Amino acid sequence: MLRVGVALGSGSARGWAHIGVLRELAAAGVQPAVICGSSIGALVGAAAAAGRLEPLAEWVSGLEWWDIVRYVVEPGSGGLVDGERVMRAYAERVGEVAIEALPVSFGAVATELASGRELWLREGPLLEAVRASMALPGLFAPVRRDGRWLVDGGLVNPVPVSLCRAMGADLVIAVNLNHQLATRHARSRRRQAVPAQTLSALGSRLQEALRGGAPALAAWLVGPPRQDAAPSIFDVLAGALNIMQDQITRSRMAGDPPDLVIAPRLDHLALLDFDRAEEAIVEGQAAVRRALPGLRDLYPGIAEVEPHDSSH
DSSP, X not given: OOOEXXXXXXXXXXXXXXXXXXHHHHHTTOOOSEEEEETXXXXXXXXXXXXXXXXXXXXXXXXXXXXXXXXXXXXBTTEEEOSHHHHHHHHHHHOOOBGGGSSSEEEEEEEEXXXXXXXXXXXXXXXXXXXXXXXXXXXXXXXXXXXXXXEEGGGTOSSOHHHHHHTTOSEEEEEOSOTTHHHHXXXXXXXXXXOHHHHHHHHHHHHHHHTTOHHHHHHHHHOOOOXXXXXOHXXXXXXXXXXXXXXXXXXXXXXXXXXXXXXXXXXXXXXXXXTOHHHHXXXXXXXXXXXXXXXXXXSTTOOOOOOOOSOO
16 A cells, blocks of 8 residues: 655645545545645644544634734734634644654654754644644744754755655655746735724724724735835745745755646635635635546546545
8 A cells, every 4th residue: 555645735725625625535535644744744744643633623724804803913023923812723623742652643844944954853742733833934933842943844844855754654645725826926915905894893903903003904904905006015935935835845846746736726815815715625625526536547546536625
């Protein structure tokens, strides 16, 4: 029997598509022996390796915009968000366990801030590894581990095919969330104009928590797009991140190609669209169905999968 590995890529809010991918692979009879993840891929992959994918899916499918704001209102050293509030909510669904105790082999990728070196986290506290792998610079504060500051693994290895192979996978399925995003970002501004009363209420709540910095933050996060306006700071950062991760992914996968690439079509989702999980999950499932003919060539015995409701 082939030892299947799944490499779950980085991509911020688009990473909820990994839930749909893993669900659909399971429906087709593919049970990964190895799951590796980078950034949001580590967060979803860890839940799957712990057998807690559905509690995670239930949580994220219920997230609303105000919930995202509530997590953002937590300024931390080295980032807009400290991350503790997010990780507490995550821990309630996934639990606190050592990586080596998981029923499925798991590894996460992080980046050492001082050297830019890629680190593979394959033992120790699961939550700490996930938190380090998703510490996107400027958004989440870095994590201190073994005397080193660690940040987002997507900076060096957005789709960790190499880690899957190092952990003994015979067949590697890569899930690339950043395909073609670099050229489409300008069309993916997500929200229509926000009603004045909503923006005012948001500003008031954030202002109390951030001591005066909230109005600018609110406009930065949810301000209405203007066709004739220069890109905002957030647009520049998000666009630069898409370009960087797309280029790194192309380079890494050219040097160490997976056996199959699953590429959900997610250009309509923006960096912080964490409240649109259902859309991402459904597209993750659809991406697997599109890839099934190629997967059958590699992995005999794949079941026929009928379209079904993403909610469980």
